[in-house]
Amino acid sequence: MGTKIFSIALVVAFAAILINTYMKNKGETRYIFHAEWYDPVSATIKKFHLSFFPRDKSVEMYDLRAQRLFLKRFQIEGIDERDLYLGNTIVILSRQLKITDYADATTREHISTRRQRTFAMVKPDAVHRLGEVIDIIQSRDFEVSQMKMVQLLRSQAAMFYREHEGRPFFEPLLDYVTSGAVVAMELITTDAVKRWRETLGPTDSEAARQDAPDTIRAKFGKDKQSNAAHGSDSDVSATREIEFFFPSSKMNNALVPETTAKFVNNTCCIIKPHAIAAGNLGGIIRAITEGGFDITALQMFRLDKIQAEEFLEVYKGVVNEYPGMVQQLIAGPSVALEIQSIHGAETPAKFREFVGPADPDVARELRPNSLRARFGEDKIKNALHCSDLPDDGVLEVEYFFKILQ
Structure with missing residues (x-):
């Protein structure tokens, strides 16, 4: 059994090499990744080779178990080279x-150098300026791939x-960092560690105001x-600190x-x-706090279809936009x-x-300063969901911050 699995793995790896060599000979770049999709019908995880062609932003999928083409190459909206990094979830034809x-050395060499991870933490004294900090992060071409507010x-x-530990400032540091909530983030970009340190500036804020x-x-x-x-x-x-706040294992x-x-x-x-992809995360958070509201919990999620349907079930059969x-x-x-x-x-x-x-066009007519008027596009891409009723608020917060935890 072990020999058979090893042989299949060799065939798969060799196939990825052959595919990339063939595409190079044709003069076209192709990146190949291992990807997984949970099939709720069969309750199994299906594994694929996911190929991405940067020339026309098209994709192709190969079923590794069946050893056959699953999805013929076609162009798809909303997927870019910047979305292709380890741990990320992308949506293709409603499949997450x-x-x-990485499925081959060429892809690993190219993507890993351009999509480096680093860890960032907004400390207690600056959490109230979180929106402005995120504006700077997004303006410097960092992608926020994980994010949550916690109390240490x-x-x-x-x-x-x-x-x-053992240094004179250690105990005061612990007093400070536990004095309020912090916001932990995983950031991704080219040369992320160096660029984030440069974006932060010198450790001493007074020196930073002078020099940077x-x-x-x-x-x-x-x-x-x-x-x-x-x-x-x-x-x-970065690896240790990301794992501390965003563990890869339930252990x-x-x-x-x-x-x-x-x-x-x-x-x-x-x-x-869509609002996050448009670079409006910081602006929306800033608008909420400036509007007199307190953000007392925050976390980034990647919902699957079952979770999204469960969360939005109350709208099923009630609003035409439910599928969207x-x-x-x-x-x-x-x-x-x-x-x-x-x-x-x-x-x-x-x-x-x-x-x-709910309709941003209506919002722009009736309430031009509202969040949906400022950040919404249409009735589906209307920037935000918010609770309809007081009882809904408690239940929806519990769904994200208790059930999905």
Whole structure:
């Protein structure tokens, strides 16, 4: 049995090499990845070679188990070379494919150098400026691939900063980083570690204001300790720090910092995939906080079709846009927020008014300053979902910050 599996693996690897060699001889670039799709009908994980042709942004899929072509090459909207990195999920014909590995050395060499990961953390003193920080991140061509707001326990902070243990600033550092919520992020771009360190600026915020006034620490930091944000100093550190907050195995979940969700006097807001892809994540978060609302929990999710249908079930058979709403929620990463405000139990109604009518065209006529008027495109790509009723807010926040955890 083991010999047979090994032989199949060799055939698959050799096939990937032959395909790429053939395409090179034709003068066309082709990247090949291992990808997985969970088939809910058979309750099995199906594995494919996913090929991407950057010349015309077309894709092709080869079924590894059946050893036959599954999907003939065709052009598809919404998928770009920047979306092709390990761990990402892309949608092809309503199927969510998770990219698990490179299928050949050419793809690995090209993509891994251009799609490097690094870890970023917005510290307690700058969380209230999160929208502005994300604006800078997206303007520098970083992609936010994972993101969540957490509250660190002292023991967790000590583990995260363990390389500093024994130094004079270690205990004050733990006091500071556990004094409020932090927002952890995985960022991806070319030469990500170096570029994020440059974007942060010098450790001392005062020095940053003198030497690098356009950096994050210069704009949002206070001093050497309360310096707004953290960044990994190497590939090795980035891998460790990403794993700390976003573990690849459920075995590590017991150590993961918990959500900051309050689950009371709240409402739910979902920033939709198209708004994130358009670079509006920071602008929407900034608008929410400037509008007098508090973001008390935040996390990026990649919903599958079953989860999206479950979450939107109340709209099934009620609104004509339901199928499109489901497709939009699975089209890419979305960000779930728990919203609170000084309005207490009236928060859901106040926030819904702030978000505006479901149709952005109507919103632009009736409520031109609403979020959907500013960031929406049409009735499906209307930038945000928000809870309809007070009871819905509690249930929807629990869905994301309890059930999906």
